[in-house]
Amino acid sequence: MNENEARAIAKxxxxxxxxxxxxxxxxxxxxxxxxxxxxxxxxxxxxxDTLYNKCFICEMPMQRDELVGESFIQVSNPANITIDEPKKVHPMARTLPGSRFIPVNQLPPEHLAVKFLHKDYLFELDKYFNDYGIVFCPCDAGVTFNSRPFISSAERLIFPVRFRGEMVGWQMRSIPGTIYGDRPDVVKYYHLFNKGSVLFNYDNAKKYQTVVLVEGVKKALKLPNAVACFGKDVTETQVQLLSEWPNIIVCLDSQDVAQAIGERIMNSLRAYGRRAINVNLGPYGFPSPDEMTSDQLSFVLFNEWRSIYGTDSLRSES
Ligand SMILES: [Zn+2]
Structure with a gap:
């Protein structure tokens, strides 16, 4: 058994x-x-070795991410994954990675990072810098974190993670079409902090009575009261944090496994005495919030909430 297989089994x-x-x-x-x-x-x-899998009873397909988590890295197949670092605080976790940054709203309209955001219906660049602090690290200003697979902050969008008034970490995203972003071994998302203990956009969302939980940071930019749990591995700590809001809308991606997790979170929150719904965007024709405009997403979430709790529960909303 090789190292990959042993790690897959351990996971x-x-x-x-x-x-x-x-x-x-x-x-x-x-x-x-x-x-x-x-x-x-x-x-x-x-x-x-391949994580090919099959259940002979339910026959439900499961992706490799669902089996071993997005953080699982195989040396032979390093694309499209997040690397999860050990729990100790990395010395660089709380400092933006790079020697120079460009606020996202100062990038020219034809910039690949801007196009990357536009592709997901993300157009409010002023807000992304002013409210979220999102910046771009130019190609000559990157910090290298790893050599195999090669991971640098160069040509990446950087999403600072602020929690209770402090910057506790950051997540960076590679940009398709750039030299670094198109490397065959590119690791799309990278972070060094303990993502399971916080929620992205927690501080801004606390100003609202209702919170919306989505998987990733880009998805959270769609609504001012949306928070992200950084993937599907939602921790008990994150569920506890969600229970600080009276109204919670769980809106993970529409795949079956994500929806099963969403239902579980909803039930835990209801057990804490909160009003909570789980929304599946699949029946509306969307695999995730990425494919929706902010208006489409708010419309669906409002409708779903109204069908369960009516509109009275939202009256105190600002
Ligand atoms: Zn089964």
Whole structure:
């Protein structure tokens, strides 16, 4: 068994409990998408090398991210993942990475980072700098964090993470079309802080009675009261933070696994006595908030809220 396979198995064990060996290199886990009574039959077979997997009971497809988390990195397939650093505070976690930054609203309209935001219907650049502090690190001003895969802050958008008046970390996003952003080994998102203990945009969203939980930082820019949990691995600490709001709208991506997580968060929050709904954008034709304008997203969320709680619960909203 090589290092990748051993790490994949360790990650599966961490997420799903026992991992049973099977023939020809397959392993079996208690299938998370099976009904509880079937789960203990361990009928989801996984290949630790490729993470190809199949459940012989529910047959529900699961992506590799859903199995091992976005933070899992395979040396042979490093694209499209986040690297999660150990829990100790990295010396660079609280300092913006780079020697020079351009506020996002000072980039020219044809800049690749601006086009990248526009593609996801993100047009309010003044607000993204003034309210969120988002900047771009030019190609000659980057800091290198890792050599294999190569990770630098050059040519990236940097999203500072502020929590209770302090900058506790940052997340940076590569930009397609740039030299660094198009490297075959590019790691799209990178951060060094403990993302599970905070929510992106917490301080701004605290001004509202209703909070909207989305997965990623870009998605959170769509609404002033949206916070992001930095992926699908929502922690108990983050659920506790959400319970500080009286009204909570959970709006993760529309895939089945994200929706199952969303339902679980909603139920925990209701158990804390909060008003909470889980919104699936799938039936509206959207895989995630990325594909929606701010207006479309607010319209859907308002409708969904109204269908469960009516409009009285929102009266105190500013
Ligand atoms: Zn299953």
């Amino acid at each position: 599966l064990r961490e997420k799903f409990g026992e991992v049973k060996p099977s023939s020809n290199g397959w392993v079996r886990i208690a299938c998370p998408t099976c009904l509880p009574k079937d789960r203990k039959k361990f009928k989801r077979y996984v290949r630790p």
